[in-house]
Amino acid sequence: MKSLVTAPLFCLIAGMLLATPAMAQDKQIIVYNAQHESLAKEWAAGFTRDTGIRVTLRNGSDSEFSNQIVAEGKASPADVFLTENSPAMTQVGQAGLFAPVDADTLALVEEQYRPSSGQWIGIAARSTVFAYNKTKLAQDQLPKSLLDLADPQWKGRWGASPSGPDFQAIVSALLQLKGEEVTADWLKAMKAGFKAYRGNNTVLKAVNTGEIDGGIIYHYYWFGDRARTAENSNEVELHYFRNRDPGAFVSISGGGVLASSKHPQEAQAFLKWIVGEAGQQVLRDGASYEYTVGRDEASNPDLVPLEDLQAPQIDPQTLNSRKVTDLMTDAGLL
Amino acid sequence: MQASADSTLISASQPGRRITARLRLSWIGLAAILVTLLALVPLGFIFWVTAQTGWQTAIALVFRPRVGELLANTIMLELLAVPACAVLSVALAWLTERSDLPGARLWSWLCVAPLAVPAFIHSYAWVTIVPGLNGLSAGVLVSVLAYFPFLYLPVSAALRRLDPALEDAAAALGHGPWSVFLRVVLPQLRLALCGGALLVGLHLLAEYGLFVFVRFDTFTTAIVDQFQSTFNGPAANMLAGVLIACCFALLTLEMLARGDERYARVGSGAARHPVKAVLGRAALPCLLLLVLVAALSLGVPFYTIARWLGTGGWQVWRMDEISSALGHTTVLALGGAVLATLAAIPMAWLSIRAPGRLQRILEGCNYMVGSLPGVVIALALVTLAVRYLLPLYQTLATILIAYMLMFLPRALISLRASIAQAPPELEQAAMNLGRRPLDALWSTTIRLSAPGAAAGMALVALGILNELTATQMLAPSGTRTLALAFWSYSGEIDYAAAAPYALIMVGASLPLTWLLYVQSRKMAGQ
Numbered sequence: 001m002k003s004l005v006t007a008p009l010f011c012l013i014a015g016m017l018l019a020t021p022a023m024a025q026d027k028q029i030i031v032y033n034a035q036h037e038s039l040a041k042e043w044a045a046g047f048t049r050d051t052g053i054r055v056t057l058r059n060g061s062d063s064e065f066s067n068q069i070v071a072e073g074k075a076s077p078a079d080v081f082l083t084e085n086s087p088a089m090t091q092v093g094q095a096g097l098f099a100p101v102d103a104d105t106l107a108l109v110e111e112q113y114r115p116s117s118g119q120w121i122g123i124a125a126r127s128t129v130f131a132y133n134k135t136k137l138a139q140d141q142l143p144k145s146l147l148d149l150a151d152p153q154w155k156g157r158w159g160a161s162p163s164g165p166d167f168q169a170i171v172s173a174l175l176q177l178k179g180e181e182v183t184a185d186w187l188k189a190m191k192a193g194f195k196a197y198r199g200n201n202t203v204l205k206a207v208n209t210g211e212i213d214g215g216i217i218y219h220y221y222w223f224g225d226r227a228r229t230a231e232n233s234n235e236v237e238l239h240y241f242r243n244r245d246p247g248a249f250v251s252i253s254g255g256g257v258l259a260s261s262k263h264p265q266e267a268q269a270f271l272k273w274i275v276g277e278a279g280q281q282v283l284r285d286g287a288s289y290e291y292t293v294g295r296d297e298a299s300n301p302d303l304v305p306l307e308d309l310q311a312p313q314i315d316p317q318t319l320n321s322r323k324v325t326d327l328m329t330d331a332g333l334l
Numbered sequence: 335m336q337a338s339a340d341s342t343l344i345s346a347s348q349p350g351r352r353i354t355a356r357l358r359l360s361w362i363g364l365a366a367i368l369v370t371l372l373a374l375v376p377l378g379f380i381f382w383v384t385a386q387t388g389w390q391t392a393i394a395l396v397f398r399p400r401v402g403e404l405l406a407n408t409i410m411l412e413l414l415a416v417p418a419c420a421v422l423s424v425a426l427a428w429l430t431e432r433s434d435l436p437g438a439r440l441w442s443w444l445c446v447a448p449l450a451v452p453a454f455i456h457s458y459a460w461v462t463i464v465p466g467l468n469g470l471s472a473g474v475l476v477s478v479l480a481y482f483p484f485l486y487l488p489v490s491a492a493l494r495r496l497d498p499a500l501e502d503a504a505a506a507l508g509h510g511p512w513s514v515f516l517r518v519v520l521p522q523l524r525l526a527l528c529g530g531a532l533l534v535g536l537h538l539l540a541e542y543g544l545f546v547f548v549r550f551d552t553f554t555t556a557i558v559d560q561f562q563s564t565f566n567g568p569a570a571n572m573l574a575g576v577l578i579a580c581c582f583a584l585l586t587l588e589m590l591a592r593g594d595e596r597y598a599r600v601g602s603g604a605a606r607h608p609v610k611a612v613l614g615r616a617a618l619p620c621l622l623l624l625v626l627v628a629a630l631s632l633g634v635p636f637y638t639i640a641r642w643l644g645t646g647g648w649q650v651w652r653m654d655e656i657s658s659a660l661g662h663t664t665v666l667a668l669g670g671a672v673l674a675t676l677a678a679i680p681m682a683w684l685s686i687r688a689p690g691r692l693q694r695i696l697e698g699c700n701y702m703v704g705s706l707p708g709v710v711i712a713l714a715l716v717t718l719a720v721r722y723l724l725p726l727y728q729t730l731a732t733i734l735i736a737y738m739l740m741f742l743p744r745a746l747i748s749l750r751a752s753i754a755q756a757p758p759e760l761e762q763a764a765m766n767l768g769r770r771p772l773d774a775l776w777s778t779t780i781r782l783s784a785p786g787a788a789a790g791m792a793l794v795a796l797g798i799l800n801e802l803t804a805t806q807m808l809a810p811s812g813t814r815t816l817a818l819a820f821w822s823y824s825g826e827i828d829y830a831a832a833a834p835y836a837l838i839m840v841g842a843s844l845p846l847t848w849l850l851y852v853q854s855r856k857m858a859g860q
Binding site for chain 1: 395398399400403465466546549551556559560561562563564565566567569717720721724727728811812822825826827
C-alpha cells in the first residue's frame with residue numbers, strides 16, 4: 001500500500017523537477033508568442049527542421065507578455081518575444097530588456113518596418129480595415145474615417161474586439177496621430193455606440209450574419225476565412241480607409257531577443273530565420289495572409305499591395321501601449 | 335484543538351504514550367495549519383496588493399462605471415439563474431423520485447449527466463445552433479442547463495429520504511397535495527436547496543468560457559481581459575477584490591438562509607418508503623418536460639459535437655496534437671488530484687478525530703478559499719511567484735498548488751466521510767502493537783479511507799480537466815491541455831478542429847459523473 005501512495009508522489013516530484021525552466025538545455029529556446037498560434041507553430045516547425053534547435057511556445061497576447069516581461073525583469077525565462085503589434089515591443093524596449101538585433105538580420109527588413117533603435121524588428125504587417133456586410137451597406141454609406149464611427153448614426157451598428165491587442169494597437173495609432181483628447185472622446189463615444197466582441201474572428205462572424213453592419217478588424221481574418229470555407233465571410237467585403245486616416249493604420253508585428261536570454265545565439269538565429277526567405281515564404285504561401293516585410297519578399301498576390309493602402313506615417317517606436325489600456329479602462333472598455 | 339484532541343485520547347493511551355500521542359497530533363495539526371496558511375496566501379496577497387496600490391487609485395479603480403456594469407450583470411445573472419435552477423431541479427427531482435414516471439431511474443441519470451459536459455462546451459454548442467445568441471438571457475439559459483444538476487443532486491437525495499409520515503399527518507389535517515408540498519415537503523428541502531444554490535452561485539461567479547461564447551461580461555471575464563492587456567496590473571487586482579467580496583456575500587447569504595431548524599425525524603423504527611404519486615394523465619406532459627430538458631442539456635451539445643466532427647472529417651483528428659494534449663491533461667489532473675488529497679488528509683482526520691474550534695476555523699478557511707474563482711487564485715500566485723518566488727515561477731509546482739487550493743474542498747468532503755467510518759480503535763491498537771504514530775495512522779485509517787480518497791480524487795481530476803483560466807495563466811511554457819487546445823481553436827472560430835477535444839473531454843468526464851451519481855444514490859441508501 002505504501003508504495004502505491006509513494007510511487008505517484010515520487011513521479012510528481014520528478015515531474016516538477018523536469019518541468020522547471022532549468023530543463024531548457026542547450027538546443028532549445030522559449031518563445032513568448034503573441035502572434036497567431038498557427039503561424040508561430042509553422043515558423044517554429046520550419047526553424048527546427050532547418051537548424052535542429054527546438055522551440056517551445058508560450059502563447060498569450062501582446063501587452064500581457066510585455067507587462068509580464070517587464071515584471072520578470074532579468075529573470076525572464078523567455079529567449080524571444082513575438083507580437084502581433086508593435087506597442088508591446090516598444091514597452092519592452094523602453095524597459096531596456098531587449099538585446100540589439102544582429103546587423104545582418106536588420107539588413108533583411110525594409111527600413112520602414114523596424115524601429116531606428118534596432119532593438120527589435122518587424123516580422124510581418126497587417127492593415128486595419130472596416131469589414132462590412134454588403135447587403136446592409138452600399139459603397140456610399142461607408143465611413144470615410146475611423147473617427148466617423150463616433151457619430152450617433154453608427155450607434156449599435158458596428159463592433160470591435162476592445163480586449164484584443166489588435167484593436168488596442170489601432171487606438172495607439174489614433175492616440176499618436178490625433179492626441180489624447182480626441183482619442184479619449186472617441187473611446188467614450190465608442191463605448192456608448194459599439195458592440196463588444198472577443199476576437200476579430202467573432203467580429204467578422206457577426207458582420208457576416210448581419211448582427212452588426214460593420215466592424216474594425218485587420219484584413220487577414222477575411223482573407224483567411226475566404227480561403228477556408230468562407231462560412232463567416234461570404235456576405236462581407238473589406239473597406240480600406242486610405243488617405244492617411246488613423247483607420248488606414250498598418251500595424252507591424254515585432255520580434256526581439258531578450259537581453260536576459262540564456263541562448264542568445266539560437267534566439268538571434270530564430271529571428272533571422274523568420275525575417276529571412278524561409279520565414280517570409282510562410283507568410284506568402286501559408287494560410288496567415290499577413291503582409292511580408294522582408295526586402296524583396298513579395299506578399300501573397302491576393303492581397304491589396306501595401307503601397308496602395310496610403311497608411312499614415314507612424315514611427316512604431318512612438319506607439320504607447322500602457323497609455324492606451326489606461327484610456328480604455330477609463331472609458332469603461334476594459 | 336490540542337486540548338480537546340488530547341482528552342479524547344487520554345483514556346486510550348497509557349501515560350508513557352501520551353507524549354507520542356501529543357506529538358502525533360501536533361504533527362497533524364501543524365500540517366493542517368500549514369495547508370490553511372498556504373490557502374490563505376492568495377487571499378491575503380490580493381489585499382496586500384490593494385493596500386500597496388494606494389487607496390486613492392484603488393477607490394478610483396473600484397468605483398467606476400465599468401465595475402457597476404459588471405456588478406449589475408453579476409447580480410442579474412445570480413438572481414435569474416439560481417432560482418431558475420432551483421425550480422427546475424425541484425420539479426425534476428420530484429418527478430424522478432416521488433412520482434410513478436415511466437423510466438424514472440434513467441431520467442434521474444439523465445438529469446445528472448449534463449455535468450459531464452463542461453460549461454463552455456454547452457455554450458459552444460448553443461452559439462453553433464443559434465449564432466446570434468448573446469447577453470443576459472443567453473447567459474442565464476446556458477448556465478441553467480449547465481449547472482442545474484448541482485441542485486438536482488442534493489434535492490433528489492433529500493426527497494428520497496423524507497419520512498412520508500409527516501406528509502400523511504398534514505394530509506390527515508386537511509391539506510391538499512399542493513399545500514402539503516409547499517408547507518411540508520419544500521421546507522424539508524431547505525438545506526439541500528441552500529447548499530446546491532450556493533454551489534451554482536459560486537460557479538456562476540467563477541465561470542469564464544461559457545460567458546465569453548455568449549458575449550456576457552462578468553467579473554471573471556473582465557479580469558481575464560485585464561490580464562491579457564496588462565498582465566497583473568492594478569485594475570485586475572481591484573476587480574479580483576470585488577469578486578472576492580461577491581463570493582463572501584454569497585457564503586454569508588447561504589449561512590443566513592440555512593437556518594438551524596431540526597430536520598431529523600423523531601420516533602422509533604425506520605421511515606417507510608414514500609408512496610409514489612400517480613401522475614395519470616399528467617404523465618405525458620411531465621415526460622415531455624424531461625425530454626425537453628434532456629434535449630437542451632444533452633442533445634444540443636452531443637448533436638453539435640457530432641455535427642462538427644462530421645463537417646471536419648478525419649482531418650480534425652490531428653493525433654500527435656491530441657495525444658500530447660491528452661498527456662498534459664493527465665499529468666496535471668493526476669498530479670493535482672494526488673496533491674489535493676494529500677493536503678486534505680490532516681484536515682479531514684482532525685475534523686473527525688479531534689473536532690474543536692480551531693479546527694473548525696481552519697476548515698472554514700479552506701472552504702472559503704476553495705470557493706474563490708480560479709482566476710483570482712491564479713492572479714495572486716502569478717504575481718507572488720514573479721516577485722518573490724522566482725524558482726517556482728512557471729513550473730508545474732505552481733499550477734499544482736493552484737489546483738490544490740481550488741479543489742481542496744472536493745477532496746476534503748469525500749475523505750471526511752470515509753475517515754468517519756474508520757474505527758479509531760484500530761489506530762490505537764496499531765500503536766499499542768508498536769507502530770510509530772504516523773505509521774499506525776497510515777496502516778489503518780488512511781488505508782480504510784481509500785475509497786473516499788479515490789472519489790475525492792476523481793472529483794478533483796474532473797475539475798482540472800475542465801479548468802481554463804488558471805491553467806492558461808500558470809502552467810509551464812509549452813503546456814497545452816485539452817481545454818486549452820479546445821479554447822485556442824474555438825477562439826479562431828475553427829469549431830470543427832475544436833470538436834475532437836470537446837468529445838474527449840466529455841468522454842473522460844462521463845465515468846466521473848457516473849461515479850458521482852452512484853455515490854449520491856448510495857448516500858441516500860439506494
